[in-house]
Amino acid sequence: MKPGTSSDLSTSGDRWWTDPRLRPGLVITLGLGLLALLAPVIAPGDPAALGSAADRLAAPSGSHLLGTDLLGRDVLSRLVHGSRVSLLVGWVSVLVAVLLGTAVGLAAGMGPRWVDRFLMNTTDVFLAFPRIFLILLLVSLTTPSLLLVMTVLGLTGWMGVARLVRAEALSLRERDFVAAARGLGLSSWRVATGHVLPNLLPTIIVAATLRVGSAILAESFLSFLGLGAQEPTVSWGSMIQQGRGYLLDGWWLATFPGLAIALTVLGYNLLGEGLRRRLDPRGGREGRDE
């Protein structure tokens, strides 16, 4: 393989593992993904099983590696199961945001000028809303549920993606290969989806990865306020909320979920940053060979 293929997604699969820029992020995020997938197998016990009176608020020990909570439930088991909620919310809400943002951005970047103006003004209006208050308002007006959290996070998170995609599409549409495609009589739809969109993929993937971290943070925040995941579903945010009153007597209650959130966000940011450096031909290695 020639040098300078760093911008290509499809042909450099063999080197993903060995790329030092990606390794830390990949290890953390893949590890967490496995943890969430295999939660029932990995977790030492049932996250909802109540312990005996003696087991309540027990410090970390041999029988409960990370201690127990007020109801005697095993913190490690709850932590492992909680990863499912965090990752699910993170990924689904980002997926919603990215799909919506890409559609809006591509339409604005490739469409006629009035479409661009309309869509970008709409985006500006959405950006002007204080996101967190919008979420709080919507969630508190209805019954809190995970589905609602995911939808709301998705519907309020697409604007950044839309702007990114539009900017990139505006520059791509001036490239010669797009002119060549138009010259061959392809329809605007075909040009946008067949030629511009595939070249946007690296940008979109990086943006999505970097946003997963912040979506996970947002979910924890909502759950901490009691507006996210509801019992018996375990979530890291609600675990912190429950441990908040026992920072001295039961420091393990809030500390471990807090660390888990921090590690997850760090993992996705590292992965996103690594992807950006790998997929952006101007970052890191040398550019094209000709």
Added chain:
Amino acid sequence: MSDLLRVENLRVSFPGPGPESGTKILTGADLVIGPGEAIALVGPSGCGKSLLTRALLGLLPDGADWTGTIRWRGEQLRDPRGRNWRKVRGEGMALVLQEPQTSLNPVLSVGDQIAETVRVHSGVSRSEARGRAVSLLAEMLVPDPSEKADCYPHQLSGGMRQRVLLAAAMACDPDLLIADEPTTALDVTVQREILALINRVRRDRGMALLFITHDAELVPLVATRRAEMSGGRIITHNHLDRPAVLNAADDSLSREPSGGAFIRPAGEKSPVLKARGLVAGYGPVRTAACPRAPVDGVDIDLIPGRALGLAGESGCGKTTLARALSRHLIPVEGTIELEGEDFLSFRGSRLQARRRRVQMLFQDPAGSLNPRQVVGRALSEAVGNNDPVRAADLLTEVGLFRELASRYPHELSGGQRQRVSLARCLAADPGVLIADEPTSALDMGSRNRILSLLMRTMERRGLALLLISHDFGVLHAICDRVDVMYGGVVVESYRVVERSRNRHPYTLSMMAAAPASLNRGQRWWLDAGKGLQKRSGPSPAGCPLAGQCPLQKPHCINELPPLVEVAEGHFLRCPEAGEGGP
């Protein structure tokens, strides 16, 4: 022996992990440069020219292994980080690179950057260094040097930036100037000025020059000796006793009009594409500040089986015209008739079908292919019915192996990419092919092969070809007629067989940039030392050349002369032309 620099058996390779691992770039290069000698090092891209210069300077990239001897004034240089080599880098050799934009720091004024170099080497005071910087700029013929010293790089033109880099290189008063493709990023006329400047500075200072280029035509203009590089070693040395000889690569192309093959049977076919009074540009055109549009009233006839050349320097409107003709840009005024129909009135699916008849071959083959599409898919998409057999046939037609269909563009060489682009154009079965500088991004070898492929394709398919180039050698070899464009208008249109000495001043100045394309009768222009002046002030409303032209008369400033037929088939937009010759 009093050599300045002697390189023997220099080998460079990249062992260890990494994309280039195990490749040997230089495989035993020998080079001797005497004091004050000017050597041109010629070779295709990727032959190791640039790596050789970096080895000379002791600036090889990390991980490179080198063996061989490099002697500077008889003293062997061993350790790239050692004191000897550092001293040579600082005071003995200076380097000027291709891209003046990236070689200059964008946030420092150019005067400060030159002064910094002066201070590092001579340790003079700030104000003294600044004075030296200004005088160096003056030596490089920068107008208003003390004002220009306060400019930032982005405020200067490409040619001016290259002068600044030369000034900075001269700050340490080197014995050897290494110029690595210093004019490649510039257009022809500026290129020639920079070359003349390098020549003059070299003579004045008695400095040696190692001039690296892929463009063999430049060699006789700057060098007394020519070294050719291929496959990591230097294969030939020639002394150039007589200046300005044609090189072999050119001979294969230039078919003199006397050759029988060139003249085609008479009887003009009717044009397949006919443009009248085209006015085009981006954004508002014909504003008060700039009275002329990028393309301002151009007529074009493209005839099946014929090639029309369009010449002009960068910025003259060639590419805007090409985009307007192919309807990638809607003209502001004028008409385009395609096969008898009004091309500009088409909309929707009718446009999608009809525009396939006009295909465009772009300058940069890397940018004109979708990087995420394999060649086969790009071609079958272009055919329209996703027929892989037809796609493979197209590859064969442009001289490529069918196996290339599964490759991505980045896995191809520049020449191969340009062939694929051509195949994609042919897939649409066009009547008109517009080739916008199709070879300027390629090295000499692929350039000639692509041009002959273009010509064969045109003849076999009966295409009407519009070839845009600033290289008159290429245009004269391929085209039947050449239109010369400047400032948005056609200033001259002539048949190539007609070798008149009566030329528009702008045509002559462009031809003078590549002296080989001037015939004997036209050399008066060079000999008389006439040339275009640098324009100061806004572009005029009259002749676009006003303010620059040695033949200028008062009326040129305010009225645009008409395009007049001065001889049969020869149109000229200059009433004064033809009187300057002896």
